[in-house]
Amino acid sequence: MARQENDGKSIIVFSGDLDKAMAAFIIATGAAAMGSEVTMFFTFWGLNVLRKSGPVAVSKPLLDRVFGWMMPKGPDRLGLSKMNMGGAGAGMMRFIMRKKNVMPLRKLIDEARDLGVRMIACTMSMDVMGLKQEELIDGLEFAGVASYLETAEKCGVNLFI
Amino acid sequence: MARQENDGKSIIVFSGDLDKAMAAFIIATGAAAMGSEVTMFFTFWGLNVLRKSGPVAVSKPLLDRVFGWMMPKGPDRLGLSKMNMGGAGAGMMRFIMRKKNVMPLRKLIDEARDLGVRMIACTMSMDVMGLKQEELIDGLEFAGVASYLETAEKCGVNLFI
């Protein structure tokens, strides 16, 4: 398919909530399936979406370690932005989505990768949150805000989620 | 008024908070009054903004029914994204806005419709939240993410609220 200029989409994923991450990936995979170049830039809480769920052996300072314990590890642990009720709301939402055949977040992430969506982890946020590359899923790029801006300038649709 | 290309505006209304919905409609009606084509795409919690306030006789499964009970029914029931304090904050905000002659959300929605703002309810979210067309206000379109993307590509300003 011939690509128009400004056809690209960029999405900053700042939020680490299940519902907002779902929205981001539904838009991203939808656009990629329609032939657009899509770039997702994960920053702050959004990095939690990309964390591996299992334990990863990394050596890091206590403060980073504590921070890591407090934050959810990957798509299956994220809460809702509203009505989370200590995780019960998120559990209910996951149950409903499964019943209604909505693709779970974990699969949407795989789908995004298969469709060639670029996923960039913000290195400054990784440093602040004490997250190392090996704690995040495979297939990511690592870059900063300048890289985001260069991409966004070439995109016709830019969202902050 | 002659329209430039890329003159359109699109707004994804993901949030169902009073303050964020107000912001979305103030931008939408402002842009429409200035001659832009404006499309609002309501998804997830944002669908609550469009709910009718009265009871609607619909037949649906228990789970959908429970979910419906838990979510606010329309603009007069929405809470604030901050300092909601179980609804007291939202009440205070409504009182202040009335005193300062800010148009209430319910009227902003009417105004948007009068100005020809397109309002699209996300069908996938409606399915997840168990909301039927007759539970939402009149004058809506019903479509999915592909429809949003087609519109956003033609718009110069695209926001996610």
Add this chain to the structure above:
Amino acid sequence: MARQENDGKSIIVFSGDLDKAMAAFIIATGAAAMGSEVTMFFTFWGLNVLRKSGPVAVSKPLLDRVFGWMMPKGPDRLGLSKMNMGGAGAGMMRFIMRKKNVMPLRKLIDEARDLGVRMIACTMSMDVMGLKQEELIDGLEFAGVASYLETAEKCGVNLFI
């Protein structure tokens, strides 16, 4: 540097959370440093980012006064959007950022001003929140949604934070 058309960036700062305000200013100063014209439009809770921290002698009605007491006064008092834990989370985040040499929000605001970022305070929101011009930091413009829309139409990247 020659500027392309649509090179500008606009950011609506709706949120008054430390983490989201940081994100807004990191993007704004990054873009300005790369030669873009950047406009930030502060509305609703976002106005709290611009409040002076000290007491300001203004005469205003009790309701406005109470509202003013309840809202954080400037960048050093903002909370986090997640894990704030009554301010403990925000304190921890400030401590971590200092340790990792991330520029604090107060300095990012100064930097934005030095780089020529336009900062507009939404006059309608100021009225609702009972904030007077002398309660906000220097160097701001004061305008409404029409002014935002005029700017956004000339920008290639528009975000709502």
